[in-house]
Each structure stands twice: as structure tokens, then as C-alpha cells.
Amino acid sequence: MKPFDYVRPATVAEAVAAAAQPGATYLAAGTNLLDLMKGGVSRPDLLVDVTHLKGLDRIEPLADGGLRIGALVRNADLAHDEDFARSYPAVAEALLSGASAQLRNAATVGGNLLQRTRCAYFYDTASRCNKREAGSGCDARDGENRTHAVLGWSESCIATHPSDFCVPLVALDAIVEIEGRKGRREIALDGLHRLPADTPERDSALEPGDLIVAVRLPPAARGFAAHARYLKVRERTSYAFAVVSAAAALQIENGRIKEARLALGGVAAKPWRARGAEDVLKGAAPDAAVFQQAAQRALTEAKPSGDNAFKIELARRIVARALTLAAAGTPARMPALPASPFASTSGAIHA
Amino acid sequence: MNHSISLTVNGARRDFVLDDPRVTLLDLLRERLHLTGTKKGCDRGQCGACTILVGGKRINSCLALAISHDGADILTIEGVARGDQLHPVQAAFIAHDGFQCGFCTPGQIMSAIGMMREGQAGDDPERIRECMSGNLCRCGAYAGIVDAVLEAQAGASETNRRRSA
Amino acid sequence: MPELSLTSAPAHLRHGSNIGQPLTRRDGILKVKGQATYAADNHPAGMLFAVMAVSSIARGRVTSLDVDAAKRHPGVVDVMTPDRRPQLAIDPEIKTNPFVFRIEVLQSDEVRYANQPIAVVIAVTLEAATEGAALLAPRYETLSARVGLDAGDSFVPPVVGVGNPAENHRGDVEAGLASAEKRIEATYETPPQYHNAMEPHAIVAVWDGDSLSIDMPTQGLMLSVARIAELFGIAPDKIRIRSPFLGGGFGSKGLMAGPPVLGIMAAKLVGKPVKLVLRREQMYGPVGHRAPTRQRLRMGTDGEGRLTALDHHARTVSSTFDDFYEPAADASHTLYASPAIRTSHDAVRVDTGTPLFMRAPGEATGSIALESAIDEMAWACGIDPLAFRLKNYAEVEPITGKPFSSKALRACYEQGAARFGWARRSLQPRQMRDDAGLLVGWGIGTATFPALMFQAEARAAIRRDGSGAMEIGAHDMGQGAWTALAQIAADGLGLDIDRVAFKAGTSDLPDAGIAGGSAHTATAGAAIHSAGAAVIAKLADLATNDERSPLFGAGNAGVIARDGRLFRRDDESRGESYAEILARAGLAEVEARGTGAPNPAAMEEYAMHAHGAVFAEVKVDPELGQIRVTRMVGAFAAGRIVNPHLVKSQLFGGMIWGMSFALHEEAITDRRSGRIMNANLGEYHIPVNADVPPLDVITVEEHDPHVNALGIKGVGEIGITGSAGAVANAVWHATGVRVRRFPIKIEELLT
């Protein structure tokens, strides 16, 4: 690991000032950043440790019915917060399907949002990678790319964003509160991550020094608690990133879908909100036919970026299934295997 | 740049000067404090061999900078038994052969203790499997691990019941 | 490290002792307390840290290293490169015996595979050494990498595995196929796999003049000593290796690889103790792997479903500079009766580290293909796959015609099937579902592994205080040598296990051979057994020739050793304690040696194998294609079971490896660069706890008077064979999709 300086600011303002310097990076739990530093992928000169900042580790219900989650709240603490899990079950399920219990205990909300892609060529410093080194090329494009993007990719980068947490969050219109050199501002989570276009080196809309201080769920997000699921297909039962995932949240009234929220994970450089599919669902009766239709709609713009055409079909099926599961109702208890297709495997076998 | 930090490690306060901010908690424990019970299997958060408890919670010490944990209360495998008296999880690992080569074992045991404190798994083997999935075991001792945790969990519930009775 | 003291388990954890008893691990307390000392846990005074720099190209030459940049980094002490390194006594390219592999120890600037060591940075701290290695920023002259099973011209290797012929046949395969009523032909592919023991290869090396003290995990203490001695030109007795615990080996710690040699060189270069531990990604290159294969199987059956021919061809790879060929097709030699069998291999050379034996080398790889093909053949015949296997049960070893020394496979099939509930299986695939609508499939695979014996020696002693000692340089990689061998020692010495000082794991003890081939317990056990018998015989001589002993004159009738006493065989009321015998003889101790070795006559006469039958249940999401194994039952017949507790764990471990083979493990190589893109534990998937279902192991009773004195066949590797095929066959049965490329991936099942 490259030598670096380390500062532990006492206030948010100090943190922002420190991190605005060239070569500076925020350190939260470090479960992504340290990994990248060990691999020589990130080589910061200065770490600005935000974990000791006061007041950023709270989960606060807001007067308007929304919820404010401090950027330093640990992934596990959030998922296990009973009120939170009851109100936003798909978010809790997504959190619990990510990484491992140890990593979730450490990982922060802010760090999870800003974790970087798992593209193997991004990690391999001997490969060309436009995201790691602007303009160097993309070795994934003709390389081993069966898990790469099928939506929103460009010739310069076909990487995906790996976060599970972000997927239901983006579906629920989460808002990111940012403290920057010019003070506080907020943006929709949907606008935080950037699609690559010609500048894949920029993952997000953040400017140097920008500190995420909180993620907010708007009042309406609560309205989906009864019908919300996260579904994640992976290559082993646990401790693996999504091949493809989906968050589905419905409001069902009088046998009709009043509101629908749908987002996909593992398919693009950002958590992929499928608004077109939501439109298909809105007002319809929650049945298999409309779920299929929504699934088709969600992937209309998808195209393979390599050996990954299967992900498009898989994504359609995951969408349909996630909607089916959501329509069936949020389970009373968190499944033993959160977000897994095997969430409930016990049961009799029939020939 | 030197940084003085203090940690509580297995109940004892340790103050020292860190000459290098790059030192992870894992390397601090192993190479500087010579507490080598905690193992390094991958150094990248991918195996769980380095699991320790920080503030009572299990984390991967390989992806934690020591300097950032100034003031932390750390429990490692060396601090689990009381002298000759094994922690129930340790005893259960022996009884159920929850290991073979033993290299993942300190991490498994710390993870199991952390999991029991989290109170999320209870006595459901499927939950235990899921909640222990952050600890790889290449020898494949998983069946014994699950049985050991179930036994320790049952013992803990029993103790709690007796206490509250 | 202080001398190892194995704490006996507290009384409540004991389940009896000696052979056949499920004693809990004697090293258990050390292991659960974090006190078991693995190589990297050592820290001699003044020790420096060494970190390797490895190549990012797979073929070419290093043209420059920025040694100055590395040296400028605070804490860096030295940089070892081809230009600056201690001289070796012999060229590491010379193969002095078949168990010597070519290694890269900075003998040149040539790069022959990705992740090859190209320099070593030595520093005061691990952090400095690690960054120093990064600062070397090597530049290369790069040649195009040869990757994959079609990388170049194929050839027939001189031998496959360890000395097996590349081709073998019995009967006329083409005629057998021509006459067959039904035929199948199928091609299976298996990927490169890496051992990935949880403990990375590590060494702590300390030179004292020309003496060398080493902490290093090894499955072959004496082979390592011999290799180090020849490389460094020092006498073997100047070298002491301590390897009390291995954090797993699986074959990768059997032979001296390059990195530990580099650790010794580094210590010599700087004149201080040095610790060198591989980073996880560095284990994907210089320390061996399981080579990929493409296997074509052809089979035919007569109208009754009996095989008329079995043809198994395997294509594999070796490195460009050395030879190890995965003997995959040999899996077809022993399992199924067929009048005509042919096995053959060919290979291409690719730019990788040299492949090596990895848990069940050949057997595992060949087994998943053979067991899949047998299933396909059974299906073509419309016969239940278990019934089909029984129909083609081999009463004698098919390839040689030799009788088996013992073979309880039928009982394995029966007991396994009964426990699993196999009878309720539907013949047709894609017929079974569970309550949640998941597809359910049941598969079977037959397991087999040869019962091998190597060479070992042990030293036994009985001491004045009536206690015993047994010394053997055996290795515990997790299989439980500290316990199982001590049990055999206790029986051999006629003592309770707590009265035996059992020493193992260092190179100054008698040579225990190599811990591999599932033969360690048998080989070391036989040596211990014979050393025990020899020392008891000496003790008996003292007593039976001494008029003052109650055993006087018992010479012909013989004596029994038990509980620290000798008894007359014809009158057990007459006996005396070891202590009394030695006291009267005025001796501090009696000592004897014993050996374990294969019995060539028995091997000539018999085929010797362990067998088993594995049954697996998988569930598959019908739309999403994700697979989960939900149940496995394995019934194994492996001769004498020394410790059921440990044996069960070994078999469980093997079964999990089998499932991993079928569903998870694969090293992904970039076709252009030859670099492995998932050289880590995050993306190179091995099963996690949640992947592993409730497992059930049945050990079927089997007495084998021929394999060795103790009748032990070994259980370390057999678990993986059979299991891999059982899982693959279960996936087919669940889905109706026959995937022939492993591991089975989600996209193959998105039908």
C-alpha cells in the first residue's frame, strides 16, 4: 500500500476542507477502500477518516414521515433496526444479502453507496481500464465479461455497480444529502451514480470534498412495506455479489396496483430504476401476465456487452419473480436466506 | 508521521505509537503485538479468517486500519477462554469436530461468538449457515461448525432461561 | 516456538481412546484457543519481512525493475533479483528425481507464467516490504500467451499422474462399440482449479552459520529437507523444519515450491531471519493447481444394459517447462466392468505454472466425467442409474483383471440408497418439485480411490516410568495425524493414549514419507504399529528370559501388551508392568524402530481400492437457474476406521469438494494475457457454509487383510470422487439439462 497521510477531522467542515485537497479520499469503514488500496487500484495521498465524526450514525424518523439515515450508520445496524426493517423490508433484505455479517457490521451507509465496481480488469492494475486510468482502454470489452453490464454501458466501460443496498433505495426514491465546499445540497440517489458514457473514470456526481452525510427516504417510501422484496441471483448461496438482482415494491389496493417501484442491480453502472416497467404495472391487476409485460419492458433497451446475453433473460425472469414475491406480500419474518431464490427451501417433495 | 493510539485488547489497555498509518488491525495484532491466533487467509475481506470482535461486533480485521480504531475495545481468540476454561463455543467446536486443519478456526469461533451476541440466528440451522457464511473453511468443516454453534446456542439459551427464572 | 504440548482434552470431551474410538482431536484445545502455531505465526528475534513481486505477464522477459524506488521506501532493507541473490548449489532447472519440480527462484529474467516470482523485497515491516514490491514497477518484453486446451500442438505425454502410462487398454473398444445396442458419446470439460488451502504458503527461515532452521507447512518433511539440502549445498542434518500444523495442503504443500526457497535465499541474503508469506493472489501460479481437462467418453451397452466398451480420452495441459499430467482418464480403470476398456491422454503446453496433484488428482477430474457419462448411458438404456451401476459392477478390477483385496461397494450402494431413500426417485428428469415449486433432482456417483502405501519409519520407546514414546515425522494437514497416529501408537505400545509421548511434525524425527495419496495414516500407521510391536518384543525378551519375572518362560506362548503391562497369552493372570520389567533390568528405556512399506507381493496379486457411493439432492430454481445442494449421503468402504470422528470429517470435506467441483470452482484465465482474473477468494468461489447441506456419511464395514498390517485404506481424497458426479447428475435429474462443462453455471439452466 502506498504511504499516505491520515487525518481525523473533528467536524464535517474540517472533513470537507481536508478531503477537497487533491489526492485526498474519505475513509469510512474501509472495507472497499482498503481493498482497493491493497491492490494498488486506489493510491490516495491522504485519508480523511470520517468514522469519528459525531452525529452521522443516527437513524432519525422525520416529522413528514420520512427517514434520515446517517452516512455512518453501519449496514448491519440499519438492517437490524426493527422499525427500519418493518417499514422498508426490501432495503433490509438487500442489506442482509450483501457481503458477510462481518463486512455488514463494519460497512457504512455512505461507503456502500460509493463502493466501486468489481470488474476484474478494474482490479487488475496490469489491465487497461478507463475507469481506473482515464483513456487507457477497456480490457473487459473483449475479455472475460459474462457478469458485465447489459444496460447503460458504453464502448468505454461495461462495468456494473455492485451494491445491493442501492437497488431498493433507488426504487424508493432515496435522496442523498451532501455536504460540500459550497455547503449542503441534496440529489436523488438515481442521480448519484453516473453511466459511463465517455468518462467512466467518474463514478458519481460528487465533487472533490463532497461528503455524504445522510440518505433520506421520502414519506412515500413507507407505503410499500406490505409488498416489497429484494431478489438476488448469485453463484453461491451467500457471500457473493449479484449476477442480477431486483427490488420490487408495490402498493396494492382493491386488487389493483396503485403504485409500483422496480429497480435492477448488477446490470449497469448504477442501480437501474425501471420506470417504464413501473408505468406498465400502475393500475393493473397484479397477475403473472402484467409481471411478464413489466419484465419485458424493463429490459427493452438491454443489450449484451459481451458474453452476457443470458443476463438479459435472467433479469427479465428476476423482475417477474420479484414482482410475484412482492405481490404475495412481505414475509412476516426475514427469510433465513435473505433475497435468495431459496429463501424457503424446506418443504415436502412431490413427484 | 507517528500516531499514538490506544486499544483495549482482550481486556488490557495497550498504548503505543504507530509509525505507519497503513497497519491494519490484523497486522497490528499478528506482527506487532504477536497475537497470532487471528489468521490471515486473504487479507481482502474474502475469507473471514481474521475475524475479531471490535466493540463486541465481529469484523474482518484485515480491512480495518488500526489507526482508525483508536480507542476500540478488541476481543481476539486469545481472550476468549478463561485460563483453562474454554468458552462454550470453543468446547463445542472440539466436541463436534468443527475444524480440521484449524486455520479458519479462530475466525470461525470469533464469528460464532459475534453471531450469538447479534442474536439473529437463534437455533435455526439455516440461519446459522447463512450467518456463518462470512467464514470460509477449505477443509469443509461446515457441518461440525453448525452443530457446534447449535450446541453453544442451546447452552446459552438454557443459561438465560435459568437466569431469568 | 516452544516444544509443542498437546493438551489432552478435558475428560468430558473424551470418547475413549485407541484405534476405532471417536477420540476428539488432541490438538483441539490448541486450535480453538488460537495457540496452534502455523508457520507464519513465528517471529524470531530480528526477523525481517519478505514479500515477492510477481509477474503480470504470462510469457516473456523482465526488462527492468525499479530497484532504487523500492530501496528508497523507508524500511526496505534489500531487494533480491536475478542480479542480486545468493548462489544456489545446483541449477533449479535440474530435476534430480521425479519428485523435483522446476521452480523459479530468480535464476533468470525469463517469465513463464503469470504470478511467477520475479523479485523479493525485504524490509523491516510487512507494510514496507509490500509497498516495496509494488514500487519495482516491472517492465517486460511480452510474448503472446498460450492459453487453454487448444493452445498448441498436442502430444502424448510419456506418463500421466505419478508414473502411470498415458494409454491403457484391455479388449477391443472399437469392436465393443460396434457391437453395442446403445451407444453414447459425450465430451466434458473441467476448469483449472487451485488448491487454495486457507493457510497461504509461508516460511520463516533462520540461518545460523550453515545451519538452517525453518518453519514451513509441508506435507513432505524429508522431501523438503532433501531438496533444500541440494539447492543450498548443505548437509541434510543441518536443516531442521518444523511443521506441526498445516493450514490445509491438498497437495500444494507436498513438494518444495519456489516461494519457500526464495524465503531461505532472502534470509541468506540479508543475514537475518526472514518471514515470507504468499499473498492470496500469489497462490495462483507458483504453488501448483489442478489442470483443466476435456474428456471424451464413448460407451456402448448390450441389450441388457451391460457395457460392451468404455473409451475415455482426456486432453489436459502442462506448463511449457515441466511435466505433470492430470491422469483423468485413469478413473475408468477400476469402476465398471467392461470387456473392452481404453484410456488415453494427450496434452498441450500452456503458459501457466506447472500443474500439480490436487486432492484426488485424476480421480476427481475423471470421476465427474465418467459418472456423468455412466448416467447418460443409463438414461439411454432407460435404466435407473443405480441399477445400471449394479449391472456393471466390477467383480475384478476391469483394466487388470486382478481380484480386489476387498470391495464392499455393493454394501455402500445398498446402505447409501436406503438412507437416502433412492427408491422413490423418478426415472425421468424434471419430474420432482418441492412445496415451493423448486425443481428437485437426485443423483448418484460412485466413489473410488486407490489404497496406496508409501515408505515410513517410526521410533518407539518404553520408559522406566512405564510410559511410552512414539516419534515419527508425520504431518497433520487437518486429517488428524496428531490424534489418529497417536491412537495407533497407544495400541502399538499397549498403553493408554495419555501415557504415550507422541512426537510428529519436525524433520529431525524418523521419515514418515509424504502426506498425500490418502496414504499417510496407513503408511505412518504401519510404521508406528511395527515400531510398537518391535519395542514390545524387546521388552518381552527382557521379561521372558528373566527368572524373576512372572513371565519367565512365556516365550513360546507369547505375551500380550495392555494397559502398560505384559501378560502371558496362555494365562492372563500372570503379568507385570513395563516399569517393573525395566526396573529389574536396570534400563532407563527400551527402544526400537519399525517401518511401513507397501507389500509388493500383495500389490502384484490384488487391486487395492477404497470405494463409496454418494447420493445427492439438488434444488434448482426452474426459471432463475440457481442451484443449491440440499442433501448428500455418502457411504464409503475404506477398510479399517482408526477414528470415526476424524474420518467423518475427512469424508464430509471431500464431499464438499465434490460439490464445489460440480458447481463452484473455476479459475478464469484471460485468453489474451494468460492472467487469472479471479485470483482471490471472493470470485474464485468455494462453497460457503450456506452452500453446504446436511451431510450424512456411512462408513461401511470392511476388513482388508492385504492392504497393510492395519487394514487401513485412507479417506482423504475419496470423498470428492463420486460426489462431484452425483451433484452433476442430480442437476440433470432436476432440470433435464445435461451440462457437460463444469462448474455448472446459471446460464446453462435458463431453458
Ligand SMILES: Cc1cc2nc3c(=O)[nH]c(=O)nc-3n(C[C@H](O)[C@H](O)[C@H](O)COP(=O)(O)OP(=O)(O)OC[C@H]3O[C@@H](n4cnc5c(N)ncnc54)[C@H](O)[C@@H]3O)c2cc1C
Ligand atoms: C468480500 C466482499 C464482498 C462484498 N459483497 C457485497 C455484496 O454482496 N453486496 C454489496 O452491496 N456489497 C458487497 N461488498 C461491498 C461492501 O458493501 C462495501 O465494501 C461497503 O459497503 C463499503 O462501506 P465502507 O464503509 O467500508 O466504505 P469505505 O471502503 O470506507 O469507502 C468506500 C468509498 O466510499 C467513499 N466514502 C465512504 N463514505 C463516504 C461518505 N460519507 N461520503 C463520501 N464518500 C464516502 C470512500 O472514499 C471510498 O471511496 C463486499 C465487500 C467485500 C470486501
Ligand code: SF4
Ligand atoms: S468495464 Fe469499465 S471498469 Fe471494467 S475494465 Fe472496462 S473500463 Fe475498466
Ligand code: FES
Ligand atoms: S484475512 Fe481478512 S477476510 Fe480473509
Ligand code: FES
Ligand atoms: S479447518 Fe481447515 S480451513 Fe477450516
